[in-house]
Amino acid sequence: MNVRARCETCAVRLRAICGAIPEAAAAALSQASHMRRIPAGQTIYSELYDPGWFAIVVFGVIKLVKTRGDGRQQIVGLLFESDFLGRLFDRHTDLTAEATTNLELCCFSRGVFESLMQEHKSLEHALLRRTLDNLDSSRDWIFLLGRRTAQERVASLLLFIAERIARGRNEVIAGTSEFELNMPLSRADMADFLGLTIETISRELHGLKLAGLIATKGRRRITLCELAALRRLADGV
Amino acid sequence: MNVRARCETCAVRLRAICGAIPEAAAAALSQASHMRRIPAGQTIYSELYDPGWFAIVVFGVIKLVKTRGDGRQQIVGLLFESDFLGRLFDRHTDLTAEATTNLELCCFSRGVFESLMQEHKSLEHALLRRTLDNLDSSRDWIFLLGRRTAQERVASLLLFIAERIARGRNEVIAGTSEFELNMPLSRADMADFLGLTIETISRELHGLKLAGLIATKGRRRITLCELAALRRLADGV
DNA sequence: CGGTCAGTTGAGTAGTTTCAACTGCGGTGG
DNA sequence: CCACCGCAGTTGAAACTACTCAACTGACCG
Numbered sequence: 001m002n003v004r005a006r007c008e009t010c011a012v013r014l015r016a017i018c019g020a021i022p023e024a025a026a027a028a029l030s031q032a033s034h035m036r037r038i039p040a041g042q043t044i045y046s047e048l049y050d051p052g053w054f055a056i057v058v059f060g061v062i063k064l065v066k067t068r069g070d071g072r073q074q075i076v077g078l079l080f081e082s083d084f085l086g087r088l089f090d091r092h093t094d095l096t097a098e099a100t101t102n103l104e105l106c107c108f109s110r111g112v113f114e115s116l117m118q119e120h121k122s123l124e125h126a127l128l129r130r131t132l133d134n135l136d137s138s139r140d141w142i143f144l145l146g147r148r149t150a151q152e153r154v155a156s157l158l159l160f161i162a163e164r165i166a167r168g169r170n171e172v173i174a175g176t177s178e179f180e181l182n183m184p185l186s187r188a189d190m191a192d193f194l195g196l197t198i199e200t201i202s203r204e205l206h207g208l209k210l211a212g213l214i215a216t217k218g219r220r221r222i223t224l225c226e227l228a229a230l231r232r233l234a235d236g237v
Numbered sequence: 238m239n240v241r242a243r244c245e246t247c248a249v250r251l252r253a254i255c256g257a258i259p260e261a262a263a264a265a266l267s268q269a270s271h272m273r274r275i276p277a278g279q280t281i282y283s284e285l286y287d288p289g290w291f292a293i294v295v296f297g298v299i300k301l302v303k304t305r306g307d308g309r310q311q312i313v314g315l316l317f318e319s320d321f322l323g324r325l326f327d328r329h330t331d332l333t334a335e336a337t338t339n340l341e342l343c344c345f346s347r348g349v350f351e352s353l354m355q356e357h358k359s360l361e362h363a364l365l366r367r368t369l370d371n372l373d374s375s376r377d378w379i380f381l382l383g384r385r386t387a388q389e390r391v392a393s394l395l396l397f398i399a400e401r402i403a404r405g406r407n408e409v410i411a412g413t414s415e416f417e418l419n420m421p422l423s424r425a426d427m428a429d430f431l432g433l434t435i436e437t438i439s440r441e442l443h444g445l446k447l448a449g450l451i452a453t454k455g456r457r458r459i460t461l462c463e464l465a466a467l468r469r470l471a472d473g474v
Numbered sequence: 475c476g477g478t479c480a481g482t483t484g485a486g487t488a489g490t491t492t493c494a495a496c497t498g499c500g501g502t503g504g
Numbered sequence: 505c506c507a508c509c510g511c512a513g514t515t516g517a518a519a520c521t522a523c524t525c526a527a528c529t530g531a532c533c534g
Contacts (some may be wrong), residue, residue: 064376066376073384087369089369124365127365128325129326132368135368138375138376138379142311142378143311145382146382147309147310186513188513195383196491199515386521387521424482433522434524435482436481436483436522436523437523438481439481439483440522443483455531456480456481
């Protein structure tokens with residue numbers, strides 16, 4: 001009962017998989033869930049470590065990272081509020097999941113979740129839809145990394161982050177108004193995400209600032225001033 | 238009956254989704270299927286055109302392409318024998334699917350397939366597994382495009398194609414032996430896939446030839462002579 | 475056997491990286 | 505509350521990789 005009550009006030013309830021399944025399945029899922037807080041910087045799982053649970057991100061941002069022998073990293077995915085964390089049906093992974101901000105996670109033990117999936121096919125359906133969406137966004141990033149200049153990449157990243165943050169507030173980014181965001185990624189993270197160096201990130205942000213498209217306050221607060229112009233840059237027009 | 242007989246001799250039966258579901262579901266799927274041949278170069282679906290069917294690739298290679306306003310293209314996915322073609326649950330797409338070789342497809346009308354999925358949950362399960370695998374390979378390509386030199390990309394592509402072709406023959410690529418392949422992609426396709434120009438592709442292939450790692454016969458036949466060395470290059474060691 | 479276009483080769487250039495020095499934000503301790 | 509310190513982030517100069525543009529070659533077709 002109080003378990004369900006917790007769901008009633010959950011910030012991501014409507015957007016996560018638990019909001020896309022019938023009441024019975026949601027109740028069973030809720031019963032099996034437990035909350036967990038994780039500090040920024042902590043590794044959640046890696047090639048070497050399986051925590052034994054999956055999770056829905058309730059608050060914060062997680063990066064999925066591939067690391068090369070020589071220490072170079074590439075972020076291959078970002079998880080925001082309402083996203084699902086973990087690799088179903090396969091204990092092996094070559095990714096590392098790391099908290100880029102402090103996190104609040106709604107966790108389910110692997111075994112329980114997988115048997116719930118067998119019992120409630122609606123859950124599997126919701127996950128399939130979500131995975132297909134993830135695949136679509138993955139392909140958007142492939143496009144971004146393959147054929148775009150540093151400037152286009154940085155502009156795209158800013159818009160991408162803004163959109164995800166706005167979605168979390170149930171807002172939509174209007175065409176012309178400003179948007180202030182608290183960047184959840186460090187310069188190094190941005191570089192690892194866009195396949196650039198931190199120096200290039202710094203220079204491109206500076207360029208956007210000179211052009212009046214963005215303004216910054218401190219290290220992490222960025223205001224997107226000219227959304228339409230940014231979008232034009234991102235699309236490389 | 239003769240429909241099932243067709244499946245008995247199907248080249249991809251064991252590796253496609255139809256090989257991962259119970260007999261009853263497979264029989265229903267088989268009943269609903271029809272074969273289709275498509276010549277190289279033909280567009281199968283695009284932002285503007287929905288053929289109204291999904292398919293399993295029985296023979297050939299399909300490229301999934303994103304095109305930019307200025308005409309630049311990026312291949313964001315390749316489908317080989319046994320892969321599933323089509324976007325479930327969503328009629329809208331910003332991709333174009335195009336035959337890079339002559340194709341043989343086992344097709345299912347959209348409506349029939351989606352109702353079969355509701356009836357046979359095992360089908361949905363098989364698709365979820367496959368989609369998760371696709372997501373994994375997508376992320377491998379993100380890694381490739383983000384942080385690697387032209388040489389590493391070309392070496393990776395050759396190994397990737399070799400592996401997919403070998404899998405189609407139920408072979409595994411040995412550590413040191415040679416492997417001859419018939420490249421299903423033109424230089425332009427390779428460039429669009431790796432986010433490089435055709436000139437760079439050409440120069441890198443030439444370099445690999447000089448280094449004795451590959452040999453070529455005509456435009457499309459490539460022999461990988463030093464698999465171990467190629468793998469080292471691809472990994473950037 | 476000749477034409478055509480995919481693919482190759484060359485020279486110069488643009489954009490990003492590398493390496494190195496510097497700046498200032500934000501946390502800590504006096 | 506302010507001064508100091510460490511490190512994230514910035515800036516500059518040089519080097520390098522891949523791109524652009526242009527000319528050329530030769531594989532494959534009729």
